[in-house]
Structure formats: structure tokens, C-alpha cells
Amino acid sequence: MASLAATAGAANWSSRQLVADSSDRLPLFGIDCTSAQLCVTVGGGNTVGSSTAPTGGADAWKVVYAGIGPYPGSPNQRQIRGVDCPSAELCVAVTFEGLIYTSTNPTGDAPAWQVTDVDGGGPNTHFYGVSCPSPSFCAASAGEAKVLTSTDPTGGPGAWTTTQLPGPMELRGISCASAALCVAVGDDGDNIRLELGDQAVVASSANPLGGEWSVAPLAGRQSVYGVSCPSAELCVGGDTLGNLLVAANPTGGSGAWRETDGGGSVQITDVDCASPALCLAVDNNGDVLTSTDPDGGAGAWSFTNIVPYPGVEETQLNAFFGASCPSRSFCAIAANAGHVYTSTNPFEVSAASPPVSKGGKQANRKRIKRPRVQIADGPPPGVETRSRKVTVRFRFFARNHAFVRGYLCKLDKRPAKRCHPPKAYRVGLGRHVFRVRAIGYSGLRGPIETRRFKVCRPTGYGNCIRNVPAPTAS
Numbered sequence: 009m010a011s012l013a014a015t016a017g018a019a020n021w022s023s024r025q026l027v028a029d030s031s032d033r034l035p036l037f038g039i040d041c042t043s044a045q046l047c048v049t050v051g052g053g054n055t056v057g058s059s060t061a062p063t064g065g066a067d068a069w070k071v072v073y074a075g076i077g078p079y080p081g082s083p084n085q086r087q088i089r090g091v092d093c094p095s096a097e098l099c100v101a102v103t104f105e106g107l108i109y110t111s112t113n114p115t116g117d118a119p120a121w122q123v124t125d126v127d128g129g130g131p132n133t134h135f136y137g138v139s140c141p142s143p144s145f146c147a148a149s150a151g152e153a154k155v156l157t158s159t160d161p162t163g164g165p166g167a168w169t170t171t172q173l174p175g176p177m178e179l180r181g182i183s184c185a186s187a188a189l190c191v192a193v194g195d196d197g198d199n200i201r202l203e204l205g206d207q208a209v210v211a212s213s214a215n216p217l218g219g220e221w222s223v224a225p226l227a228g229r230q231s232v233y234g235v236s237c238p239s240a241e242l243c244v245g246g247d248t249l250g251n252l253l254v255a256a257n258p259t260g261g262s263g264a265w266r267e268t269d270g271g272g273s274v275q276i277t278d279v280d281c282a283s284p285a286l287c288l289a290v291d292n293n294g295d296v297l298t299s300t301d302p303d304g305g306a307g308a309w310s311f312t313n314i315v316p317y318p319g320v321e322e323t324q325l326n327a328f329f330g331a332s333c334p335s336r337s338f339c340a341i342a343a344n345a346g347h348v349y350t351s352t353n354p355f356e357v358s359a360a361s362p363p364v365s366k367g368g369k370q371a372n373r374k375r376i377k378r379p380r381v382q383i384a385d386g387p388p389p390g391v392e393t394r395s396r397k398v399t400v401r402f403r404f405f406a407r408n409h410a411f412v413r414g415y416l417c418k419l420d421k422r423p424a425k426r427c428h429p430p431k432a433y434r435v436g437l438g439r440h441v442f443r444v445r446a447i448g449y450s451g452l453r454g455p456i457e458t459r460r461f462k463v464c465r466p467t468g469y470g471n472c473i474r475n476v477p478a479p480t481a482s
Contacts, residue, residue: 020351020352020353020354020356021296021314021341021349021350021354022063022349022350022351023315023343023348023349024064024065024066024068024069024347024348025066025346025347026049026055026057026066026071026346026347026348027051027055027057027071027346034051034052034053034055034344034345034346035051035052035087035327035343035344035345035346036049036050036051036055036057036329036342036343036346036347036348037050037051037052037088037090037329037330037342038050038088038089038090038091038137038278038329038342039091039330039331039332039340039341039342039348040092040093040099041062041093041332041333041334041338041340042093042094042095042096042334043096043335043338044062044063044334044335044337044338044352045060045061045062046058046059046060046062046093046096046114046115047059047062047332047340047348047350048091048093048099048114049330049342050088050089050090050101050342051087051088052086052087052088053073053086054073054074054075054086054088054103055071055072055073055074055088056071056072056073056074056088056091056109056114056118056121057070057071057348058070058072058115059115060115062340062348063338063350063352069348070115072116072117072118072121073118074088074101074109075103075107075118075122076123086103086105087103087104087105088101088102088109089102089103089104089135089136089137090102090136090137090148090330091138092139092140092146093114094140095143096114097112097113097143098110098111098114098140098143098161098162099114100138100140100146100161101121101138102135102136102137102148102150104134104135105134106125106126106127106133106134106135107123107124107125107135108123108124108125108126108148108161108168109121109122109123109124110122110124110161110162112162122162124164124165124168125165126156126165126168133150133151133152133156133170134150134151134152135148135149135150136149136151136178136179136180136181136182136194137149137179137180137181137182137192138182139182139183139184139190140161140184141187142186142187143161144159144160144187145157145158145159145184145187146158146161147182147184147190147192147216148168148182149180149181149182149192149193149194151179152175152177152178153172153173153174153175153176153177153178154170154172154173154179155170155171155173155179155192155211155213155216155221156170156171157171157216157217159217169219171216171219171221173221174223176196176197177194177195177196177197177209177211178194178196178197178206178231179192179193179194179211180193180194180195180232180233180234181193181194181232181233181234181235181245181278182235183237183243184216184237185237185238185239185240186240187216187217188214188215188240189212189213189214189240189258189259190212190213190216190237191210191211191212191235191243191258191259192210192211192212192235193208193209193210193211193232193234193235193245194208194209194211194231194232194233195207195208195209195230195231195232196209206230206231206248207225207226207227207228207229207230208225208226208229208230208231208232208247208253209223209224209225209226209232210224210245210255210258210262211223211224212258212259213259222259222261224261224264224265225262226253226262226265229247229249229251229267230248230249231247232245232246232248233247233248233275233276233277233278234246234276234277234278234279234289234331235279236279236280236281236287237258237281238281239284240258241284242254242255242256242258242281242284242302242303243255243258244281244287244289244302245265245276245279246270246275246276246278246279246289246291247275247276248274248275248276249275250269250274250275250276250291251267251268251269251270251276252267252268252270252276252289252297252302252309253265253267253268254266254268254302254303256303268305268306269306270289270291270306270309270311274292274293274295275291275292276289276291276297277290277291277292277327277328277330278290278328278329278330279331280331280332280333280339281333282333282334282335282336282339284302285300285301285302286299286333286355287299287302288331288333288339288354288355289331290328290329290330290331290341291327291328292327292329293313293327294313294314294315294316294326294327294328294343295311295312295313295314295328296311296312296313296328296341296354297309297310297311297312298310298312298354298355314328314349315328315343326343326344327343327344328342328343328344328349329342329343329344330342333354336354336355337352337353338350338351339351339354379448379453380406380407380446380454380455381404381406381407381415381444381446381454381457382404382405382406382407383402383403383404383442383444383457384403384404384405385401385402385403385430386401386403386442386459387400387402387459387461389460389461389462390461390462390464390472391461391462391463391464391472392463392464392465392466392472393437393463393464393465394465394466396436396437397434397435397436398435398463399432399434400433400435400440400461401430401431401432401433402417402429402430402431402432402442402444403429403430404429404431404444404457406446406454414426414427414428415428415429415444415445415446415447416445416447416453417442417443417444418442418443419433419435419440419441419442419443420440424443431444435463437463437464437465438463439460439462440460440461440462440463441458441459441460442458442460442461443456443457443458444456444457445457
């Protein structure tokens with residue numbers, strides 16, 4: 009464990025690096041603090057960090073590898089994605105590999121964490137988040153449109169009940185104000201939609217233990233990753249485009265959620281509200297958004313960049329993933345590269361924060377470059393053929409290729425799919441449109457590049473550009 013001195017950041021924030029791996033990219037995905045005297049953070053490689061003095065340096069934190077121990081492969085594997093501690097004597101964490109970790113001694117050694125495999129046969133359920141408003145009620149959000157609930161979270165697999173919601177959905181975050189109100193957020197699971205990205209969805213329940221959930225699509229809005237419901241009259245979420253979504257009636261369906269510009273341009277990864285009058289959101293560009301009136305519109309939110317990284321392309325080197333604010337005087341953030349950030353005055357409006365313009369948007373706000381793709385080669389505008397179909401190929405590359413996770417390709421009205429260059433299609437006569445975009449490490453999509461072309465018979469009447477050789481038919 010690295011023992012580094014805490015370094016000052018913007019708006020009275022300080023950082024310490026709990027774990028340094030060889031790639032320096034170990035992510036801490038979730039964090040929960042019962043108070044300023046106890047914080048627990050979780051991340052890749054089965055990592056759990058805990059502290060009874062979280063504002064201290066790295067040596068004030070204890071790092072263990074929970075459950076089945078440290079994962080010998082990439083630190084991004086065995087991801088513990090979320091944690092919630094309803095008391096100092098109970099913490100519940102969930103993993104992307106389908107396991108639930110519980111501990112009645114969260115500051116103890118690795119054996120203090122017990123493993124629950126709710127599927128019994130392996131990692132069939134991939135968890136994203138967990139919310140425990142009390143030690144006797146927890147709810148977890150998962151992929152494949154699943155929500156799991158328990159009144160005895162340490163009771164083993166039989167103590168958890170799975171509710172299958174209409175799918176497909178990836179429920180990427182959950183918050184329960186009580187056992188009588190839970191809200192899960194995410195998207196429709198359509199990871200191949202090209203133009204709009206994954207459509208946001210909200211699942212809510214006034215009776216989660218009874219399995220009674222309603223699902224509301226948020227048309228025109230992209231994936232929601234974090235949500236916090238400090239009461240039954242307020243929930244705040246954040247989407248992949250940097251927008252805040254606020255509802256005073258979270259079970260009221262699609263129309264109950266209002267969009268507020270968050271002031272950033274990248275994915276809001278988590279939201280935590282100490283009360284209906286104190287909310288903090290974080291994004292994957294080292295930014296913090298705070299408000300003492302979260303339902304007051306864009307002008308009620310303050311925007312501060314905590315970790316500058318000039319010229320960053322999509323590396324997540326300054327990404328924030330989880331937030332916890334147990335009080336007005338203390339908040340903590342789980343971040344990339346094994347970092348935890350804390351503040352004892354998190355709601356102070358920094359003089360360095362960009363001013364809010366008249367239209368409610370942040371002026372001169374810091375932006376991150378999205379991954380861009382360039383089509384290097386493809387069919388000519390006119391393709392003549394005597395066959396019924398021809399094969400056309402597209403070659404493309406990302407200008408900032410080192411920071412690109414993959415590509416999405418789409419031809420005409422066919423569904424968009426993940427692809428890699430060169431991409432070939434069999435096409436018939438008529439007009440066609442090829443679209444491609446790059447995907448960054450954090451899931452941000454770059455702008456769409458388009459190539460239009462026409463396939464026709466060699467009639468000589470100008471329907472296709474003459475003297476252009478057609479691709480070889482196969």
C-alpha cells in the first residue's frame with residue numbers, strides 16, 4: 009500500500025492513493041461513509057479500502073482483498089462495483105462477476121468479508137449497485153433487468169429475492185430512501201444503438217420487497233449511471249452526457265423526471281445526497297457538482313474541476329466513479345488509479361468554479377475530447393455492377409487510437425453493431441449510407457462519420473459515376 013501525503017485540490021479537496029498497481033489504473037468504483045469517522049471504498053481486483061480517519065493520508069487507510077482474495081489477472085477484473093454501509097457494523101458490496109460481499113466488521117482483514125453467490129452456479133448476474141437504507145433492508149441493481157432485495161443481507165443466497173423486470177435493461181445504479189421506495193436507473197441495454205446511444209430507463213417501486221416495479225423509459229436521454237434518493241420526494245440522477253435528472257415524484261413515470269444541465273460534457277458517474285438540500289455529483293473528468301437546492305435548475309448547481317488533466321482524450325486518468333456525503337461537512341469520492349478524495353467543506357462554492365451563464369449553462373466549462381474516427385477508404389460514390397449484390401469494404405481508424413475501446417458500425421437501417429476495421433458488407437442495388445463512430449474507455453461515443461454511396465447497373469445514363477471500378481462481387 010502506498011503511503012502518500014494528502015495533496016490539496018480545488019475547493020478544499022485532498023487526495024491520497026491507496027493502491028498503486030503496475031499500470032497505475034486500478035479503479036475504485038464505489039464508496040460509502042457512515043460518517044466522517046468511517047469510510048469504505050471498493051474497486052477492481054477485489055479491493056476494499058477502509059478508514060476510521062478518512063481525511064488522513066494513505067497510511068490512515070487499510071486495504072484488503074475481499075471475498076476470494078486478490079484477482080491474479082488484470083486489476084480491472086473481479087470488480088466490486090458498489091458498496092453501502094447502513095451502519096458501522098454492516099457493509100454490503102456487489103461485484104460485476106455476480107457475487108455479494110458482506111461484512112459485520114468492515115475495517116477488518118479480508119476474512120471479515122463473506123461471499124454470497126445468489127445464482128449458485130456462477131456469475132450469471134452482474135451487479136452494478138447496492139442500496140441499504142437500514143441493516144434490515146438492502147436492494148441491488150443488476151444487468152439483464154434484475155433487482156435483488158433482502159431483509160437479511162448476511163443470510164446467504166436464500167436471503168436474497170430476485171425480481172425480473174421487463175427487459176432488456178441494464179440497471180446501473182439504485183437508491184432506496186426506505187424499504188417503501190427504491191429507484192433503479194440505467195438503460196435499455198441496446199449497446200449497439202448508434203445515433204442516440206443507450207436510452208435511459210428508470211425503474212421505481214413503492215413495494216420492492218413485493219416485487220412490484222414499474223419501468224419508465226426516458227425518451228431522448230442516454231444511460232443513467234448514478235442516482236440518489238434522500239427522501240420519497242426527491243431523487244437525483246446523472247446521465248452519460250453530463251445532464252442531471254431530478255424528480256420530486258420518482259414513481260411518477262417518465263414525465264416526473266426533469267433534465268438539468270450539469271455544466272460538464274461527460275458522463276456523470278454517481279450522485280449522493282446527504283439530505284434533500286445537499287447533493288453532490290461526480291463525473292469521469294475529475295469534476296464535482298454540488299447543490300443546496302438540487303431541484304432548483306442549472307443555476308442552483310456549482311461546478312468545480314478537482315483534477316485538471318489538460319489534453320486528456322478519454323483515458324479516465326482523472327475519472328471519478330463513486331461519491332458519498334454523510335453530512336454537509338464531509339464528502340468522499342472514489343476515483344481511478346486507486347485514489348480517494350475527501351473534503352470537510354464540500355459545498356463551498358469555489359472561486360475557480362466557472363460562472364453560470366444567463367441561460368443556465370456553465371460558461372467556459374472544461375471539456376474532454378471525445379474519440380474521433382476517420383474513414384480512410386471505402387467504395388466510390390457510384391458503384392456499377394452487373395451482379396445482384398457486391399461486397400464493399402470500409403477502412404477506418406481513430407485519430408486518438410490509444411484511447412479507443414472499440415467502434416460501432418451501421419449500414420442503412422440495419423442495427424448498429426460493434427465492429428473493427430476493415431468492415432465489409434454485401435449490398436444490393438440502390439442508395440446506401442455507412443456510419444461509424446469510436447467508443448472511448450469510459451463508454452463515451454465520439455461523433456459519427458458518414459460515407460454515402462450508390463450501387464446501380466451500368467446503364468450509362470449517369471445513375472452512377474462512370475469509369476469507377478466496382479468492388480469485386482463474391
